Amino acid sequence: MKAAPARADWIGHVIRIRDARDEAAFAEIFAHFAPRVKAFLMRSGGDPAIAEECAQEVMVTLWRKAHLFDPSRASVATWIFTIARNKRIDVLRRQRRPEPDDLTWGPEAEPDQADVVALQQESAQLGEAIARLPEKQRELIRQAYFGEMTHNEIAEATGLPLGTIKSRIRLALERLRHAMK
Amino acid sequence: MTDEITHHLTDALLMAYSAGTLPEAFNLAVATHVSMCDACRAAVESYDAVGGALLAEDGDAETARMGDDALSAALTRIREAPVEDAVPAAGDVPAPLAGYIGGSLSEVKWRPVGMGVRQAVLATSSEATARLLYIPAGAAMPDHGHKGLELTLVLRGAFFDAAARFGPGDVEVATEADQHTPIADIGEDCICLAVTDAPLRFRRWLPRLAQPFLGI
Numbered sequence: 001m002k003a004a005p006a007r008a009d010w011i012g013h014v015i016r017i018r019d020a021r022d023e024a025a026f027a028e029i030f031a032h033f034a035p036r037v038k039a040f041l042m043r044s045g046g047d048p049a050i051a052e053e054c055a056q057e058v059m060v061t062l063w064r065k066a067h068l069f070d071p072s073r074a075s076v077a078t079w080i081f082t083i084a085r086n087k088r089i090d091v092l093r094r095q096r097r098p099e100p101d102d103l104t105w106g107p108e109a110e111p112d113q114a115d116v117v118a119l120q121q122e123s124a125q126l127g128e129a130i131a132r133l134p135e136k137q138r139e140l141i142r143q144a145y146f147g148e149m150t151h152n153e154i155a156e157a158t159g160l161p162l163g164t165i166k167s168r169i170r171l172a173l174e175r176l177r178h179a180m181k
Numbered sequence: 182m183t184d185e186i187t188h189h190l191t192d193a194l195l196m197a198y199s200a201g202t203l204p205e206a207f208n209l210a211v212a213t214h215v216s217m218c219d220a221c222r223a224a225v226e227s228y229d230a231v232g233g234a235l236l237a238e239d240g241d242a243e244t245a246r247m248g249d250d251a252l253s254a255a256l257t258r259i260r261e262a263p264v265e266d267a268v269p270a271a272g273d274v275p276a277p278l279a280g281y282i283g284g285s286l287s288e289v290k291w292r293p294v295g296m297g298v299r300q301a302v303l304a305t306s307s308e309a310t311a312r313l314l315y316i317p318a319g320a321a322m323p324d325h326g327h328k329g330l331e332l333t334l335v336l337r338g339a340f341f342d343a344a345a346r347f348g349p350g351d352v353e354v355a356t357e358a359d360q361h362t363p364i365a366d367i368g369e370d371c372i373c374l375a376v377t378d379a380p381l382r383f384r385r386w387l388p389r390l391a392q393p394f395l396g397i
Contacts, residue, residue, distance in 0.1 A: 038245040078236075098208050127234040145200045
């Protein structure tokens with residue numbers, strides 16, 4: 001089995017899926033993320049068979065929505081997390097998941113490459129910051145996102161570099177709104 | 182449109198929306214506000230990045246083995262229907278709300294609740310209630326079961342509460358402790374999306390409101 005590509009490479013995979021319907025790229029991204037998504041869904045209370053089915057659907061959605069992915073606003077892992085979270089609400093809680101209006105780059109307005117690189121770097125820094133947290137705090141964050149627990153203890157886990165990411169995303173949104181006018 | 186919004190959601194609500202732990206009615210109010218507010222959309226997407234970082238964790242990330250035919254089954258489904266388009270933004274309300282009211286405000290089936298005020302309860306899960314309120318210009322908002330947490334998002338017109346004015350896109354976050362009487366602005370009828378939680382359920386899903394999270 002090949003080693004997982006560096007984080008930034010997953011963007012290339014999504015672009016190959018979007019532009020070339022590249023099934024080999026899909027197979028690699030599937031091998032890396034589908035088992036993580038399945039574990040996430042099982043941790044949220046899904047039985048293994050349902051989690052397997054949903055993880056498959058999450059990866060199919062990634063292919064079908066590849067043209068909507070905006071790497072100046074999210075890493076591939078973040079994007080897959082949002083698809084998996086919505087699937088969890090749809091299937092495990094049997095509720096609709098209202099989502100904000102889609103804001104998408106038109107074919108002639110690709111996101112600025114510098115924004116993409118910066119957002120991906122900041123996402124990597126966030127991952128490193130989470131990795132440096134004491135295990136107890138990291139587990140609290142995992143429970144909040146993966147395990148349907150309440151959020152009262154999350155406030156203890158402070159100091160994550162979310163402010164820079166928030167500013168970066170806001171800048172990307174402003175450019176996007178401007179491009180759509 | 183987004184520059185004029187001055188009353189935003191709390192970080193606690195935005196994070197809970199990202200984590201996917203809010204009742205459906207609150208998800209609806211958050212998604213509708215976020216559709217109108219770039220600042221809160223950026224905050225939600227940054228909380229999403231925490232979820233992404235957890236999914237991407239190296240080493241101790243949890244994985245569960247997929248079945249041997251999972252990839253080929255996924256590819257089969259992809260070949261059947263390769264592309265899913267974006268949901269186009271609706272005409273007079275943000276897309277997430279349009280899905281709950283039959284497309285547009287003209288489709289809403291209003292019911293009178295007295296003093297010229299009308300309401301329409303939207304179909305969501307029973308943990309919390311979402312309703313549209315139509316308040317004639319200058320009229321006071323009725324008491325609509327204000328227990329626990331309440332979000333009031335302005336879609337049309339404006340209302341005043343105490344010294345503050347809430348216009349389109351603004352959201353008032355009120356808890357049980359807040360005594361408030363919103364009054365519609367005199368210039369125009371006001372349409373709001375109001376969400377309240379069932380009183381006994383409140384503390385289970387969002388214990389400490391307005392708590393700053395994760396240093397944001």
